[in-house]
Structures are given as structure tokens and as C-alpha cells.
């Protein structure tokens with residue numbers, strides 16, 4: 001599959017981003033594509049809105065897993081491309097259109113010319129939330145064809161095309177979604193002393209959360225608490241009775257995640273007293289850290305060094321990835337693929353360079369053949 005075809009597939013996928021476990025059109029597109037490949041070596045099975053494809057190897061002693069995530073984000077695209085999202089308020093702003101296209105490109109080559117080993121492609125739903133990797137690991141297909149090793153990639157806007165980057169050990173953080181609801185007493189804007197104002201409580205709480213990171217977490221460790229969404233009130237002259245914060249916590253160890261959560265709960269109890277309100281905290285999906293196997297990374301470094309592409313040592317990042325659950329069960333690694341975009345991940349103008357699609361396909365295919 002050459003660059004022109006990869007671009008066509010990517011642009012088709014780019015137009016139809018869907019949220020986690022709603023990826024019906026995406027699944028159909030992928031299935032239709034897979035259907036027109038030579039079928040002799042393929043076993044295809046759907047799992048919820050995802051898909052497994054096994055390619056029987058020529059020798060077939062080992063099984064290599066390759067995972068691509070398939071969901072989009074709830075974001076309005078602002079690229080102005082003629083192939084922009086046709087789904088209002090949805091965008092492939094985390095590169096999953098690239099991830100799927102690269103997997104299809106490698107699958108296309110392997111379906112025509114299988115590798116020595118078996119390969120299982122996992123088209124996984126719901127990476128952005130609520131998390132598809134952990135339940136997908138329980139699928140019967142994987143019990144039957146459990147990979148001995150597994151890998152995946154993520155696009156990296158800050159790296160040039162032709163570069164990839166990874167490291168042994170911890171690559172991505174532990175994550176937990178965070179939802180905090182405040183309930184006070186509404187009232188007339190002119191009589192604040194008679195109400196319990198949840199705009200004030202909620203917004204002060206946001207700034208106090210940052211003190212947990214600054215003053216409770218060991219400075220030699222690290223954590224992030226980001227509130228990405230805040231909702232409160234009804235109109236400008238009514239004191240808000242309710243407020244809601246939605247965010248995410250990132251830590252470098254599962255233990256510091258427990259500590260940060262305990263600190264948030266402690267802060268909330270204090271706020272309930274000082275603001276005379278009720279606060280309830282919910283954690284949505286939690287992702288286990290992405291921890292790369294040293295030997296697997298060495299093998300990949302060898303693949304890259306034997307190609308015309310450039311390998312760079314990565315730093316840890318506070319991004320999260322439910323692929324961490326797969327790596328907890330199966331040794332392997334994740335790597336960053338350079339796509340050189342001014343706008344970063346989760347931004348409405350993300351514009352990865354499409355030449356990187358071919359770099360991805362070449363490296364995924366050659367690594368599978370080298371393992």
C-alpha cells in the first residue's frame with residue numbers, strides 16, 4: 001500500500017470520528033477494507049465496535065500483537081480541510097485516523113506476504129475513554145491467540161517526519177478521570193450572604209487542587225491535575241446552586257495516584273465545611289501506566305537503525321494510554337511516530353504530515369518481520 005492509498009484511507013477515516021464504543025461507521029469502514037484483502041491467511045472477528053484480525057504466519061511459532069486505537073474526541077475541528085470531520089463536535093484530534101491507517105497498511109502487506117510469525121491486529125475502541133484495552137484483553141479471541149509480544153504507536157506532533165522515539169521502562173503516566181459535583185444553595189445575585197455560591201466554591205477548588213501537586217506530591221516525583229471542563233449556574237444574576245468540575249489526574253506511580261486521590265478527598269471535606277455545601281467525587285476510567293519492556297525496545301531500536309529512519313531516546317510523558325493494560329499482561333512497547341504538526345494533540349487544528357503514514361507502515365511491517 002503506497003502513500004497515495006494511505007492518504008485516501010486516512011482522509012476517509014478522518015471524516016468519521018466517533019466516540020468510545022460508538023465507532024460503528026469506523027468499524028464498518030475497517031471491515032469493508034479488510035474484506036477486499038487476500039483472505040487465505042486471515043481470521044477476522046469483531047469485538048464490540050473493535051476488530052481482531054489474525055494473519056497466519058509462514059512458520060507460526062510465535063504470535064505478535066499490534067494494536068491501533070480507533071475512537072475520536074469530542075472537539076470541533078478547525079482545520080478547514082476539505083476532508084474535515086463530517087461529525088459535528090467530533091474530531092480525530094489524537095491521531096487515531098493515522099493509527100488505524102498505519103495498521104491497515106501493515107495488514108495489507110502481511111495479508112499478501114505473511115511474516116514468519118502469526119500477527120494479531122487489534123483495532124481497539126474507546127482509548128480516549130472509557131477504555132477499551134482492559135476489557136478487550138478478556139476477549140475469547142485473545143485467549144485463543146494470545147500474543148507473545150505486543151506493540152503500538154502514537155503520533156508525535158513535535159517530532160519530524162522520519163523520526164521515532166521511545167524508551168525502556170516508564171513511557172506514559174497512570175491516569176484517572178475526575179468528576180467533582182458541588183451542591184450549595186442558589187439565590188438572588190444581590191444577596192450573596194443568603195446563598196451558598198457554587199461558582200465561588202468550584203473555582204476556588206480548582207486553584208486549591210494545584211496546591212496538592214505543588215505542596216503534597218514529592219517534588220522528585222511528579223503529578224498533574226487538570227480540570228478541562230467546568231459547569232455552573234443558570235444565568236448571570238442567580239447565584240449558582242450547583243457546579244461540576246471534570247478533569248484528569250496523572251501520576252508516575254499507581255501509589256502516588258492513591259495519594260493524590262486521598263488528598264483531593266481531604267480537600268473536599270474541608271471545603272464542605274468552609275463553603276457549607278455538599279461535594280461528591282467520582283473517578284471515571286483509570287489507565288495503568290505504559291511501561292516498555294527493555295528487550296522489546298532494544299529490538300525496535302535495531303529495526304529502526306537498520307532502516308533509513310531516525311531513532312531518538314524519549315522522555316516520559318504525562319499522557320495516558322490504556323495500552324498500558326496490554327503491556328501489563330504482555331511484554332512489548334509503545335513508540336512515538338514523528339508527524340511534525342504545529343498544533344499539538346487534542347487541538348482543533350492538529351495537522352499531522354501525511355508522509356508519516358508510510359514511515360509508520362514501513363516500520364511496523366519491518367519490525368514484525370524482524371521479531
Ligand SMILES: CC(=O)N[C@@H](CCC[C@H](N)C(=O)O)C(=O)O
Pocket residue numbers: 094127128129154175176177247248249285287318319320321345
Ligand atoms: C494519548 C492520549 O492523549 N491519551 C489520553 C487518554 C485519556 C484517558 C482518560 N480519558 C483521562 O482523561 O484520564 C490522554 O488524555 O492522555
